[in-house]
Amino acid sequence: MKTLVWVEHDGKAVKDATLAVVTAAAKLGEVHLLVAGQGVSEVAAEAARIAGAGKVHVADDAAYAHALAENVAPLIVELMGHHDAVLFPSTSNGKNIAPRVAALLDVMQISDILSVESADTFTRPIYAGNAIATVQSKDARLVLTVRGTAFEKASAEGGSGVIEAVASTGDKGLSVFAGAEIAKSERPELTSAKIIVSGGRALQNSENFHSLIEPLADKLGAGVGASRAAVDAGYVPNDYQVGQTGKIVAPEVYIAIGISGAIQHLAGMKDSKTIIAINKDEDAPIFQVADIGLVGDLFKIVPELTEKL
C-alpha cells in the first residue's frame, strides 16, 4: 500500500505530531510525505530525513501558506490519484483538512485511530474514550487521522526521502487568512511535554492560576494545561484545554490541581503514565484514576510544594 502523510509544520520546521503519523503510516505500507506551504524547502529537507520517508512531495505556493483546507484539500485529492491512504495528525489543522479530503474522495474517514489492526481495520475511541471501537473500512482508499499519543514517534533522522515538486492546485478563492494570535511560550508544548501541571475551576481567577500553577510547572520543567471550566472562565487561553474536545495528552506525569475529573476531562489525560491529583474533596472522581492523591486545600498545598521542590 502507498500512503501519503500530510506533514504538519510551522513554515520553518516539521511539527512533532507528524512523527507519530509516520509510524502509523509505516504499518500500512510505503510512506510518502506531503509538505505544502510557502517557502518550505527547509521543511521539505527536514521531512526527507524522517526515518522511513519515501518520496517527499513539495507544493510550494502562497495558496498553502496558512494550511487553508479549501486550498490544501484539492491538492491532496490530486495526489490521491496514486496513493491508497492519506494520514493526518489529530491536530486542529489535521482535523480541519482531513474530512474535506475524505468527502471529495467519497470516503468515510476514520478519526483518531489508536492502532492499525490490519490494512483496513483500526481501533478508535468513542464516547470520550469510554469505549474503544474496532472498525473496518469498505472504501477503496483510506482517510485517517492519527492520535499522537497512541503511536511511537518515528525518528526525525536517518531517512533519505526523495524530494519532488508538485504543481499547485491554486487558490480556490473561498477563504482568506486574516491573522492569528499564537501564544509564544518557553514551556514545553502540551502534546509533547513529559510532565504536565493542570489547573481547574478551583483556581478562582487568572492571577491565582499564574501565581500558583505556573511556578510549580516551571520548577518541574512541565507544560501547563487546564480544564474546560478554567478556560471558559478566562484563566488561560483555549489551547490549554485538556479533554475530549481539547488536547489529548499522555505525559509521564500529569498533575491535576483543583480539577474534579469529569469524564470529558479524563478523556484527555487518562492515558498519562502517572496521575497525581490535588483536590480538597476526597470523593472527587479524579481520585478514582489518580495513582497518587493528596486531599487538601490547593492554596496551602501548591505554594508549599513549589517551595520545597
Add this chain to the structure above:
Amino acid sequence: MKVLVPVKRVLDYNVKPRVKADGTGVDLANVKMSMNPFDEIAVEEAIRLKEKGVVTEIVAVSIGEAKSQETLRTALAMGADRAILVVSEEKVEPLGVAKLLAKIAGEESPDLIILGKQAIDDDNNQTGQMLAGLLGWGQGTFASAVVVADGVAKVTREVDGGSETEELKLPAIVTTDLRLNEPRYASLPNIMKAKSKPLAQKTPADYGVDVSPRLTTLKVVEPAKRTAGVKVADVDELIGKLKAMGVAK
C-alpha cells in the same frame, strides 16, 4: 438570509456511557438523550444572528431515528423557525449525513450552515468539513467568534497554540467550539409555541442519497481501566513519591 443548523440527538453528556456486554456498542436503552452540546451552541449562534437582524430564517435539521423529533423541538423552542427530520433508524455516518445536508442545502439555499464541531457520541469531528467539501464552500471550523457582514463571514477559530481568523465568502460553513456562546434555555411559553412550528419528515430516499455505511464496527470494548492508587498524607510524602519517580531531585 437563511441559516441551516444541523442538530444531532446524542447520549446526554452527563450520563456515563456503558459498553454493552455483547460488544456491539454503547447501551442507549432507557438513558437520557439530549441535543449534542455543540449543536446547542450552533442554534444559539443562529438565534443571535437573527436577533442582530442579520438572519431572517433558521431551519434546524436532524438525521436519525424518529425520536430525533424531540431534539428538533428543542431547537424550535430555543428559537429556530422550522425543522426538517430525515428519518433513518439505521445509524448514518458523517459522510451520509453530509450528503443529505448537501441536498437539503440545494433545496433551501442557505447563506450559512452552522454545525457543531463534533458529536460527543462518536467523536468524529467530520460532518461540517465534509459538507463544505461537497458544496465547494469555505469552512470556518472550531469557531469562537462569528461576524457576518457584506457577504463575508469573519470567523475566529480555536486552533493549536491560540486562535486564528479567516474570512469566508458566503455561502459558508461554520462549526462551533465551546467558547462561541452560552446557549439559552428554552422558556416554557416557547416550548409550548414550538409544538406548532412546522416540522417536515423525510427519508434519505426522498433525497436520492445512499446512506449505507462504509465502516463496519467489528466490536466495541471498554478501555483498560485505571485503578485508584494511594493517598499521601502531606506535601513531604508527595515529594518523596516524586523523587522516587525521578521527577524531583
